[in-house]
Amino acid sequence: SSPSALAVAAVLPAGGCGERMGVATPKQFCRVLGRPLISHTLQALERVCWIKDIVVVVTGENMETMKSIIQKYQHKGISLVEAGATRHRSIFNGLKALAGDQAYCRLSRPEVVIIHDAVRPFFEEDDLLKVVRAAREHGAAGATRPLVSTVISPSTEGCLDHSLERARYRASEMPQAFLFDVIYEAYQQCSGYDLEFGTECLQLALKYCHANAKLVEGSPDLWKVTYKRDLYAAESIIKERISQKICIVMDMKEEKEHAGYLLETVLKNELNHVKVTSVVPCHDGSNIQHIILEQCYSFVCMNVMTTDFQNTQKLLGMLEESNLSVLYPVVVVSVHFLDFELGPLSQKMESLMWIRKFAVEVKKRNILLCGLIINYSQDEQKLQESLRQGAVIIAALIKERNSALLGQLLVA
Amino acid sequence: SSPSALAVAAVLPAGGCGERMGVATPKQFCRVLGRPLISHTLQALERVCWIKDIVVVVTGENMETMKSIIQKYQHKGISLVEAGATRHRSIFNGLKALAGDQAYCRLSRPEVVIIHDAVRPFFEEDDLLKVVRAAREHGAAGATRPLVSTVISPSTEGCLDHSLERARYRASEMPQAFLFDVIYEAYQQCSGYDLEFGTECLQLALKYCHANAKLVEGSPDLWKVTYKRDLYAAESIIKERISQKICIVMDMKEEKEHAGYLLETVLKNELNHVKVTSVVPCHDGSNIQHIILEQCYSFVCMNVMTTDFQNTQKLLGMLEESNLSVLYPVVVVSVHFLDFELGPLSQKMESLMWIRKFAVEVKKRNILLCGLIINYSQDEQKLQESLRQGAVIIAALIKERNSALLGQLLVA
Ligand SMILES: [Mg+2]
Ligand SMILES: [Mg+2]
Numbered sequence: 120s121s122p123s124a125l126a127v128a129a130v131l132p133a134g135g136c137g138e139r140m141g142v143a144t145p146k147q148f149c150r151v152l153g154r155p156l157i158s159h160t161l162q163a164l165e166r167v168c169w170i171k172d173i174v175v176v177v178t179g180e181n182m183e184t185m186k187s188i189i190q191k192y193q194h195k196g197i198s199l200v201e202a203g204a205t206r207h208r209s210i211f212n213g214l215k216a217l218a219g220d221q222a223y224c225r226l227s228r229p230e231v232v233i234i235h236d237a238v239r240p241f242f243e244e245d246d247l248l249k250v251v252r253a254a255r256e257h258g259a260a261g262a263t264r265p266l267v268s269t270v271i272s273p274s275t276e277g278c279l280d281h282s283l284e285r286a287r288y289r290a291s292e293m294p295q296a297f298l299f300d301v302i303y304e305a306y307q308q309c310s311g312y313d314l315e316f317g318t319e320c321l322q323l324a325l326k327y328c329h330a331n332a333k334l335v336e337g338s339p340d341l342w343k344v345t346y347k348r349d350l351y352a353a354e355s356i357i358k359e360r361i362s363q364k365i366c367i368v369m370d371m372k373e374e375k376e377h378a379g380y381l382l383e384t385v386l387k388n389e390l391n392h393v394k395v396t397s398v399v400p401c402h403d404g405s406n407i408q409h410i411i412l413e414q415c416y417s418f419v420c421m422n423v424m425t426t427d428f429q430n431t432q433k434l435l436g437m438l439e440e441s442n443l444s445v446l447y448p449v450v451v452v453s454v455h456f457l458d459f460e461l462g463p464l465s466q467k468m469e470s471l472m473w474i475r476k477f478a479v480e481v482k483k484r485n486i487l488l489c490g491l492i493i494n495y496s497q498d499e500q501k502l503q504e505s506l507r508q509g510a511v512i513i514a515a516l517i518k519e520r521n522s523a524l525l526g527q528l529l530v531a
Numbered sequence: 532s533s534p535s536a537l538a539v540a541a542v543l544p545a546g547g548c549g550e551r552m553g554v555a556t557p558k559q560f561c562r563v564l565g566r567p568l569i570s571h572t573l574q575a576l577e578r579v580c581w582i583k584d585i586v587v588v589v590t591g592e593n594m595e596t597m598k599s600i601i602q603k604y605q606h607k608g609i610s611l612v613e614a615g616a617t618r619h620r621s622i623f624n625g626l627k628a629l630a631g632d633q634a635y636c637r638l639s640r641p642e643v644v645i646i647h648d649a650v651r652p653f654f655e656e657d658d659l660l661k662v663v664r665a666a667r668e669h670g671a672a673g674a675t676r677p678l679v680s681t682v683i684s685p686s687t688e689g690c691l692d693h694s695l696e697r698a699r700y701r702a703s704e705m706p707q708a709f710l711f712d713v714i715y716e717a718y719q720q721c722s723g724y725d726l727e728f729g730t731e732c733l734q735l736a737l738k739y740c741h742a743n744a745k746l747v748e749g750s751p752d753l754w755k756v757t758y759k760r761d762l763y764a765a766e767s768i769i770k771e772r773i774s775q776k777i778c779i780v781m782d783m784k785e786e787k788e789h790a791g792y793l794l795e796t797v798l799k800n801e802l803n804h805v806k807v808t809s810v811v812p813c814h815d816g817s818n819i820q821h822i823i824l825e826q827c828y829s830f831v832c833m834n835v836m837t838t839d840f841q842n843t844q845k846l847l848g849m850l851e852e853s854n855l856s857v858l859y860p861v862v863v864v865s866v867h868f869l870d871f872e873l874g875p876l877s878q879k880m881e882s883l884m885w886i887r888k889f890a891v892e893v894k895k896r897n898i899l900l901c902g903l904i905i906n907y908s909q910d911e912q913k914l915q916e917s918l919r920q921g922a923v924i925i926a927a928l929i930k931e932r933n934s935a936l937l938g939q940l941l942v943a
Contacts, residue, residue: 257690259691261691263683263685264680266682267702267755267757268676268702268703268704268755269702269703269730269731270678270682270695270700270701270702270703271675271700271701271702271703271731271733271734271746272699272700272701273675273701273746276743277745277746278669278743278744278745278746279671279673279733279734279737279743279744279746281734282703282730282731282733282734283682283700285730286728287684288682288683288684288695289682289683289684289685290679290680290681290682290683291680291681291682291683291694292680316698318681318694318697319681319683319694321683321691321694322683322691322693322694325691331688331690331691332690332691333689333690334683334685334689334690334691339758342758342760343679343680345679346751346754348754348761348764348765348767348768349760349764351763351764351767351768352760352761352763352764352767353760354767355760355763355764355766355767356760356763463877463881464881464884465875465877465878465880465881466877468877468880469875469876469877472876475942511935512935512936512939514935515933515935515936519931519933521927521931523923523924523926523927524924524927524936524941527924527939527941527942528942529936529939530887530939530940
């Protein structure tokens with residue numbers, strides 16, 4: 120049966136203090152592309168339409184921080200519950216809120232509950248589907264991955280006692296899913312020792328409810344952000360993901376949009392793995408709005424043989440009205456094709472200085488505006504070289520998404 | 532005793548095929564900041580003056596690639612040995628080359644051998660010292676780390692059989708070290724099954740030579756580049772490391788170097804964790820050469836109230852003569868302090884266009900040159916804002932080290 124027929128909720132323990140990161144901020148609140156990691160995880164959960172409720176478990180001291188994150192990034196359907204002293208106690212608190220036996224609580228008891236980690240933002244809907252389906256059949260299920268290192272058991276003297284045969288063990292990852300009654304019963308029955316020192320929910324379901332926890336092969340993307348290096352990796356992955364689509368907004372005034380299509384061709388050649396589309400804005404801008412709705416975060420705006428910015432300005436207006444840049448910085452490169460041999464470049468640059476001021480304005484809405492002048496030379500070879508260099512610059516601006524370069528006027 | 536009194540060699544198995552990366556290139560040959568990962572690891576081993584010989588074990592098909600890496604990046608004292616079909620067979624081949632019992636071999640038998648991974652470039656000398664000292668005492672030693680995930684044992688039906696108590700186990704990492712006679716004997720004695728399916732050298736030393744392998748607490752930096760995300764993390768870490776020092780080359784013509792010291796102050800404020808030093812070039816340039824020798828990869832070159840580039844050109848000449856940019860791209864920001872109110876900015880930009888051509892030239896030597904104009908305004912507030920913005924741009928250029936931006940003229 121389809122998962123939408125089930126009532127599914129998710130519990131997200133986020134009470135950890137991040138001592139392994141070597142930074143003061145708990146890792147779930149560390150910023151990745153300017154936004155706390157936990158917001159990226161919530162966004163990934165929210166995409167999944169068949170998850171009814173999401174319970175985030177945070178420490179009392181982080182409760183206000185969490186509330187402001189939910190408000191700022193417009194997360195919906197989140198309930199906050201206070202964390203316990205250990206991971207198991209926190210999860211138990213989250214489950215209690217879902218049990219429907221507390222009079223004041225607006226949440227209803229789900230059939231299946233997903234338990235995930237605030238610091239694992241990179242799952243797909245399919246990863247959740249797999250554990251939910253298996254939990255429905257077996258009572259409990261969890262994603263696992265092959266071990267990366269050999270696991271060894273130390274002797275009391277700190278020497279090697281024995282090493283485990285790597286192929287016979289797995290790393291237990293998240294997400295996990297449970298029939299709600301199974302895992303809630305397990306937590307109600309389980310010992311103080313387990314609540315204090317245990318680390319594995321599947322083990323509780325097995326020990327206290329004899330649920331045969333099904334192990335599901337997880338994707339490599341389920342990794343947990345643990346160390347500072349993982350934050351670097353997360354930021355690079357997210358930057359790569361939101362740079363997978365580039366929209367070229369053609370210049371309406373240019374009848375055949377020749378320059379625009381030349382640049383499109385070169386960008387497609389230079390950026391093998393990126394989907395480059397082009398659009399001539401229609402009168403009411405609805406085709407641009409459609410692209411914004413499809414979550415394209417990278418725009419190249421053509422202004423052929425002109426140092427004005429009508430085309431760019433129109434796009435910026437639409438981006439400002441949309442909610443697109445709430446979640447990620449949007450890059451807009453205002454491209455100006457100018458023949459360098461017709462008058463000195465410096466004059467053209469001067470008249471493009473408006474970009475500096477405009478960029479400061481739209482930065483407030485998380486939009487990163489840069490200018491790029493491409494030499495529209497009559498010499499075919501010069502033109503091709505300039506186009507190629509322009510494509511390299513555009514690719515770098517989109518990939519790095521660095522606000523330090525906003526308002527700059529680059530030359531190809 | 533000091534480790535230099537010992538004869539220490541290192542074996543670096545690099546025969547893996549990188550199937551976990553999801554890329555065609557074996558991970559040890561994937562480029563990090565333009566240079567194959569294994570070259571970063573070799574560089575880290577070479578820093579350690581008490582390691583006499585380094586044996587790299589590569590597959591026959593990668594032998595030529597490896598030779599060209601050694602030549603291009605000027606690695607010294609490396610011997611190449613052909614890999615076997617498994618990791619243990621490869622390490623055994625490496626040890627055979629060090630055993631000194633092959634007539635043709637120029638290597639001499641070490642007292643202690645370090646076994647490390649080509650895909651772990653982030654160790655410190657101290658990490659090696661710890662395992663070498665412990666190996667001398669116990670016969671064998673290896674670095675370990677706490678487990679990141681709970682380890683579980685699956686049943687034959689793919690369900691949870693039991694989970695291991697996390698605190699009682701450790702992840703076995705690299706480096707490891709052994710008395711050469713112990714580990715060589717272990718490999719000579721060990722079964723075909725162990726050579727084929729084993730993963731743990733410490734286990735071989737224990738099983739075949741009863742060496743009580745000492746477990747040493749490893750630093751978090753010992754992690755292994757396994758997935759594509761680890762390449763992203765590695766690149767960010769290396770970029771951060773080589774951006775820890777910035778040298779401001781002052782303008783000799785400016786008597787009191789006022790502008791230079793203003794920028795130095797602002798850079799120090801903006802870049803908390805970076806060591807910013809300044810130097811007024813002496814006549815023979817020996818003080819700059821000293822800084823180059825100390826491996827500073829980031830330069831800010833002051834040109835006050837002038838659109839020429841005497842100061843920058845001199846620095847570039849010294850950098851080109853040095854070997855500095857063989858290992859990492861060197862960033863040079865040519866800063867020009869100009870009062871925007873004295874004549875139009877466009878004329879100044881025009882006269883600074885030489886940077887574009889010059890940047891293409893020095894790029895061949897892995898030097899990334901950018902220009903930056905800072906408004907040297909008489910208005911104190913405007914000047915401070917311009918300095919602050921300049922510092923942000925400099926920080927971004929140095930941190931990203933992106934060759935797409937070379938030759939650009941940025942404005943603060
Ligand atoms: Mg939902
Ligand atoms: Mg050496």
